[in-house]
Amino acid sequence: MTRDHRLDPLPPPPPAYRWAVLVFVSLAMFGNYYVYDALGPVIDLMREQLGFSYRQIGLLSTAYNVAALLVLLAGGIFIDRFGTKKAITVFALVCLAAAVLTALTPRYETILAGRFLLGLGSEPLIVAATTALAKWFKGRELSFAFGLNLSISRLGSASADWSTGFAAPLYGNWQDPLWLATAVCGITLTAALLYWMMEQRAQRHYQLGPTEEAEKLxxxxxxxxxxxxxxxxxxxxxxxxxxxxxxxxxxxxxxxxxxxxxxxxxxxxxxxxxxxxxxxxxxxxxxxxxxxxxxxxxxxxxxxxxxxxxxxxxxxxxxxxxxxxxxxxxxxxxxxxxxxxxxxxxxxxxxxxxxxxxxxxxxxxxxxxxxxxxxxxxxxxxxxxxxxxxxxxxxxxxxxxxxxxxxxxxxxxxxxxxxxxxxxxxxxxxxxxxxxxxxxxxxxxxxxxxxxxxx
The missing domain is CATH 1.20.1250.20 (MFS general substrate transporter like domains)
Incomplete structure (x- = not known):
């Protein structure tokens, strides 16, 4: 009697594959954090060149949070239904569109819409990334993976602050630093697409384990x-x-x-x-x-x-x-x-x-x-x-x-x-x-x- 090897359980993904996944998910978060914090270094330029008040600047930050509240109330329905690889890619696209919209025009309403759109994409991207890591890592590795992911994400925030030095020539106007942030957000989308390909391949060759249910209120x-x-x-x-x-x-x-x-x-x-x-x-x-x-x-x-x-x-x-x-x-x-x-x-x-x-x-x-x-x-x-x-x-x-x-x-x-x-x-x-x-x-x-x- 011959054994049907199609019934054999798939092996778990090798460590190198899982850590490569961590790198791509974390790079997606790096670009996401950079775009959010890119507003801080251009506040004075927006006030000088566009005439924005501090109250208007504050509203740009609040718009992000209002959008995030709407996403949190919606819960993880999209992630549950379509999976992490599609969710991370879709939300990365939303973040990229938000970065473009924010840098596109000096009109305050357009910049405000860009920050609102960023809130719609950024917060669910964080949830999707967390869900993806929970699927790929388990046991003692999970906390370590989350720690590394947070460190790389915070590096995006620090890099936005450092851009005042390494990209100093761009700070002659308010717009060029935000276009730089848009380019950095391209890393988010690229990393999301690479993660999609890795998970797509892994589903055919490896046993990934159960996906943790997205949090619902x-x-x-x-x-x-x-x-x-x-x-x-x-x-x-x-x-x-x-x-x-x-x-x-x-x-x-x-x-x-x-x-x-x-x-x-x-x-x-x-x-x-x-x-x-x-x-x-x-x-x-x-x-x-x-x-x-x-x-x-x-x-x-x-x-x-x-x-x-x-x-x-x-x-x-x-x-x-x-x-x-x-x-x-x-x-x-x-x-x-x-x-x-x-x-x-x-x-x-x-x-x-x-x-x-x-x-x-x-x-x-x-x-x-x-x-x-x-x-x-x-x-x-x-x-x-x-x-x-x-x-x-x-x-x-x-x-x-x-x-x-x-x-x-x-x-x-x-x-x-x-x-x-x-x-x-x-x-x-x-x-x-x-x-x-x-x-x-x-x-x-x-x-x-x-x-x-x-x-």
Whole structure:
């Protein structure tokens, strides 16, 4: 009797194939992050050459978040129905079209539409990329793959800041840097198409395993979420509503309020994503070993509290050389350098602890709803703050001739940081009490024993 080899199970994909997939998915994310952050370095040019107000600039950021909210409410239906290879390619096309639309014309309405379209493509691209990695990696490799993907993605953000140096000749007008971002977005589409071809081939030759279901928001499950979960959600909202809008305006702020040139301001702003690239995985490994998650969230919130007032009122100190290898160098005031380094550390610590902590608090059956609700609330807060900062800058006549006009915005960031400290302290108190979920005590070793016992 001969055996029908067509019935033999397909082998799993070899490691080299999987890591090549990771590279292409991450490159797609690299271009996506670059396009989003390309707005920051041209804010002053848009104000000078196009006459945009800070309020209009803030609305450009908010338009992205509103579109993202619409996508989150729609859930992962498209990804579920058409698969990751088609989803990543379609959303990459949307991002490329958004980049073209943003750079195409000086009309404010067209640029606003471009940023809205970017929100429609960028957020589901992130979900599709996450779903793809979940399909290709499992076990201990999954966390490492996600970490590498995040590092390469954040490199896109840093590169947008660095473009003020390596692409300095383009910054004679507002449009050329955005056309550069459009070209970089071509990497996103190219990587998406290469991923499509790799998955298409793998489906014929390898066993990929089940695809994790895309997250959907189930409002009926919200009753089961504990106060600790909602404290984390509140911290998430105020933390990202502080850091991301600050990054949007940072290069312009350093130029207008502190007199830095564009390259120095870009290098200084890039310290935030650079820290996330390097330090976030290290913080994650550390906290997995020692526990104390709610304590570290509170500690990070406390450290962040005075930073925005320091950049406003503290003496600038002596000029210090800042060198980013292969990118450029500049001299920046010591106070600004120290504040950005500390903020970069906080930007690495809190996310490294906050997002995994939800998995210890929420039942696994409701984890998708928990993360979807957390992201939805994050986008709501993030949508509002740029409008507020733009309004405050305009209302207090912020400009190089009146740098004190930027102080109101810095006080608003400080108020948000204070709220973050309140929520993180409430979380710490809750987790130290009789109804804690183990955020203070669970370590890598005890979590493994817990999973084994449940199995």
């Amino acid at each position: 189930r409002l009926r499950d919200l009753y089961a979420f504990s106060p600790s979960y909602w404290y984390i959600v509140a911290l998430c909202v105020v933390f990202y509503s502080t850091v991301f809008p600050f990054r949007t305006f940072a290069i312009d702020y350093f130029q207008q309020a502190h007199g830095l040139d564009r390259q120095a301001a870009g290098l200084l702003s890039s310290l935030l994503p650079m820290a996330a690239i390097v330090i976030t995985p290290l913080f994650g490994l550390w906290v997995d070993r020692v526990g104390r998650r709610s304590f570290f969230m509170a500690a990070g919130s406390l450290v962040m509290l005075p930073l925005f007032l320091l950049v406003t009122y503290a003496p600038p100190g002596p000029d210090i050389p800042l060198l980013v290898p292969l990118v450029g160098s500049a001299t920046v005031p010591l106070t600004l350098l120290l504040v950005m380094l500390v903020l970069g550390a906080v930007f690495s610590l809190i996310p490294a602890v906050m997002w995994p902590s939800v998995a210890y608090i929420v039942d696994a059956r409701r984890l998708g709803s928990a993360y979807a609700m957390m992201t939805l609330c994050q986008q709501l807060g993030w949508a509002v703050v740029p409008l507020v900062i733009g309004y405050l800058n305009d209302a207090f006549r912020a400009s190089p001739d009146h740098p004190g006009g930027y102080a109101a915005g810095m006080w608003f960031y400080t108020a948000l940081a204070a709220l973050g400290l309140v929520f993180s302290w409430l979380l710490y108190r809750s987790e130290r009490g009789p109804h804690g979920h183990g955020l203070e005590t669970i370590t890598m070793h005890s979590a493994a024993e817990r999973i084994h016992d449940r199995g």
